[in-house]
Amino acid sequence: MQRIEIYDALVDETRSNMTICNACRYCEGFCPVFPAMERRQTFSPEDLKYLANLCHNCSECYYACQYAPPHEFSVNVPQSLAKLRAESYRQYAWPGPLARLFDRNGLLGALALAAGVTLLLFIAIALNGGAGPLVSDQHGGEFYALLPHNVLVVTFGSVALFVLLALVMGMARFWRESGEPFAALGDRQSWKEALQEAFSMKHLHGHGEVGCTYPDAYHSHxxxxxxxxxxxxxxxxxxxxxxxxxxxxxxxxxAPYAFFSLPKLLGTLGGIGLLIGPAGLLYLKLVRDLNTADVRQMGMDVAFIALLWLTGATGLALMLLRETSAMGVMLVVHLGCVMALFLTMPYGKFVHGFYRLLAVYRNALERRRHGA
Structure with a gap:
């Protein structure tokens, strides 16, 4: 009952913010949220969750707003939309009970899951042929000498199929609740615009392409x-x-493939990206203005960032240590991190990319309908 009351209060808060913004319209050129808001005279909870997932949290509207705290109207669009966006992750997640496992102590839960999967892999290898091969250098750099290829395919393939089903079900719930028919997903031009905006991350440029806004009106790309x-x-x-x-x-x-083979080059570049990107995002998350954030979602956000970074770091370490006796241990640790990342994908920050893509697509669809 308490969760329902909290949700209703959050919807009322966000609706109040949007109603004031719709009357003011000072920020209408800042990002897609405000033009989409202006196409509505009233705001249902479904409309508000659509706007929440359309928001990229650049925060410029907060620092530009004359009604932001300590004004009595206390308009805080980035924070209210961030809270409602996180609530949409929980509501659309499938199956729902799994989402609640990571709702609290997300970081601890994700790391515990990675450690648990790693431990299970260690036990499986030990039961299959003893723990000796894990610390031996007689494997010739071949992963399948430790874990048979078919075992890896069945295990990770099954998890991948479950994750794909969970993501598709969540996206279907998001779209169905928006009130749009599934037939509306077939507009090619809107998909073209949405994918261009998503892959370029256009809306993280901020107003006038100055980047996201931080305290003291500092802008950064x-x-x-x-x-x-x-x-x-x-x-x-x-x-x-x-x-x-x-x-x-x-x-x-x-496998194993030569260093200059395509799989190895792609994996190396990907691992480097996963070292730099998540580390940078974590830093920005720690120094941001908490007045524009949903502090309650912090644990799950950090959990996702940590698992991405660990996946990249252990993958690169595995490549460097492949010909050594440490390869067996590093392989199991890497697979544990990958499995944990996969299993948490439908229930944490990862899903925001899919819901945001659908929100950006719907926004492109609305623009075309209104001739904008």
């Missing part, structure tokens, strides 16, 4: 840059896995 490192680092690492799979099944080329 580093949040957008660190997002680029993180996103494209993740995509390169994923591409390395896909390329290795194609090599294995289509051409019969089995």
């Amino acid at each position: 580093w949040r957008r840059r660190f997002h680029h490192f993180t996103f494209y680092g993740f995509m390169l690492a994923f591409a390395a896995t896909v390329t290795g799979t194609i090599y294995h099944y289509l051409f019969g080329w089995e």
Whole structure:
């Protein structure tokens, strides 16, 4: 009952902010949220969650607002939308009970999950052939000497399918609740605009492409840059896995691959991106103005950043230590981090990219309908 009351109060707060903003319209050119807001005269909870996921939290409107605290209206658009955005992650998550496992102590839960999966892998290897191969250098750098290829495919393939299903179900819930029919997802021009905006992270440029805004009206492009490192680092690492799979099944080329092979180069660049991007985002998260943030979501945000960084760091360490006796231990630790990252994807900050993409698409669709 208390959660429902908190949610209702949050909806009322956000609706009040949007109503005042709709009357003022000083910030209408700052980001897509305000033009989308102006296309509405009233704000349902579904509308507000759409606007929340359209917001990129650049925070410029907060510092420009004449009604921001300590004004009696206490308008704080970035914070109220951040809180409602986090609430949408919980409401749309599938299956719902799993989302609540990470709702509190997200960082501790994510790290415990990584440690637990790592421990299970250690036990599985020890039961299968003893712990000796884990600290031996007789494996020749071959992962499959420790963990059979079929075991890895079945285990991680099953988890990947579950994660994909959970993400699709969450996105379907988000879109269905928006009131738009699924047939509306077929507008090619709107997808073109949405994907261009998403892949360039256009709306992290801020108003006039000055970057995100920080205390004392300081502007910076580093949040957008660190997002680029993180996103494209993740995509390169994923591409390395896909390329290795194609090599294995289509051409019969089995790992290990040479350093200058495509899977190794993609994985190395991806790992570097996952070292730089998440570290930078964590720094910016720690120095940001807490008045524009949802402090309650901090644990899960940091958990996602930590798992991304650990995945990149252990992946690069595994590549460097592949020909040594430390390879076995590092392989298990890396796989534990990857598995934990996958399992938490549908229930934490990772999903914001998918909901935001749908929100950006819907915004492009609305612009086209209104001839904007």
